[in-house]
Amino acid sequence: MAGLPTAAAPVAPTDAVLVAATDAVPVAATDAVPVAATEGGSPLLTYQDEATGERVELSAGQLGGWAARTAGLLRDGCGLGPGSRVAVLLPPHWRTAAVLLGAWSVGMAVSFRPRATAGLPVLEPGGDRPYDAVFVTPQRLDDWLEDVPEGVHRYLVATGAGPLADVPVSWLDWSTEVLRHADTPPDYAAVRPSDAATPDGTSIGAYGSVARELAGRLDLRAGDRLLVDAAEHDQPLKWLLAPLSVGASVVICANLDPARRDARIAAEHPTHIL
Numbered sequence: 001m002a003g004l005p006t007a008a009a010p011v012a013p014t015d016a017v018l019v020a021a022t023d024a025v026p027v028a029a030t031d032a033v034p035v036a037a038t039e040g041g042s043p044l045l046t047y048q049d050e051a052t053g054e055r056v057e058l059s060a061g062q063l064g065g066w067a068a069r070t071a072g073l074l075r076d077g078c079g080l081g082p083g084s085r086v087a088v089l090l091p092p093h094w095r096t097a098a099v100l101l102g103a104w105s106v107g108m109a110v111s112f113r114p115r116a117t118a119g120l121p122v123l124e125p126g127g128d129r130p131y132d133a134v135f136v137t138p139q140r141l142d143d144w145l146e147d148v149p150e151g152v153h154r155y156l157v158a159t160g161a162g163p164l165a166d167v168p169v170s171w172l173d174w175s176t177e178v179l180r181h182a183d184t185p186p187d188y189a190a191v192r193p194s195d196a197a198t199p200d201g202t203s204i205g206a207y208g209s210v211a212r213e214l215a216g217r218l219d220l221r222a223g224d225r226l227l228v229d230a231a232e233h234d235q236p237l238k239w240l241l242a243p244l245s246v247g248a249s250v251v252i253c254a255n256l257d258p259a260r261r262d263a264r265i266a267a268e269h270p271t272h273i274l
Helices: 060-077 094-105 174-180 204-217 236-245 258-268
Strands: 045-049 055-058 085-089 109-112 131-136 151-156 225-229 249-254
Touching (some): 045 094, 045 258, 060 174, 094 174, 225 258
Parallel strands (some): 085 109
16 A cells, blocks of 8 residues: 555554654553553554453554653653664563654664574674663563663563563663653654664665565555464564554454464454464
8 A cells, every 4th residue: 555544543664754643632541551442443453461361452542642652751751863773672562562653753773672582693783782772571681591782771661561560770660651751742853764764774664665565465454453473473564564554453462372262363353363
């Protein structure tokens, strides 16, 4: 699909400006995890944890609001922007989507580290230098296999509901810090298609082209609903950017029990499954 998705949805990096916080008015964030369906339709992004029963449904406006808060945290809270580098060591999750879209919307280059890369050398340019910001789960921070990169600003991102009970010295809880910022877009300069989306210099325009090409290979179209097994597909190009680039919605299933897979599919009514 050529051009931008509708203004009501947060967009993946495309041939035009990536603006994670949308023109839609976000629902005000509360101290609890937001759980609300889109007005008059299905949520844009749903997160379902089969192990804990946690379910989070976000409309386009709500996801845009959390991305805007993250953008405000990075730009106003940390003083970062175009040219800054951020390392993201997070699983498929609604909070990961907010972090990624928020970082891209202020022009940051994102180094995404899947769990499968734990212990492997980082080959990207500048990978041996501290990042301007680092986002990691408590589980990966405590994993002896992980080589969590150094960062000037360091945030723990929980995958469960609510704030973290224990935050190590020199780290901050994203779920607490992000609420200090508005759920409307900060006043930042427009991001250009030629700006870097990743530290290796891949541009936002090129990243968007790949996302749309992948959506085409998956036969995704506007209005489709993609169910993703989080354990099998941790690359955001698959579970976030490809569907959003064509206006499809996403259901992320964490800790999906193979014995209950058919029941989950029947409950979610997806048009496509990964």
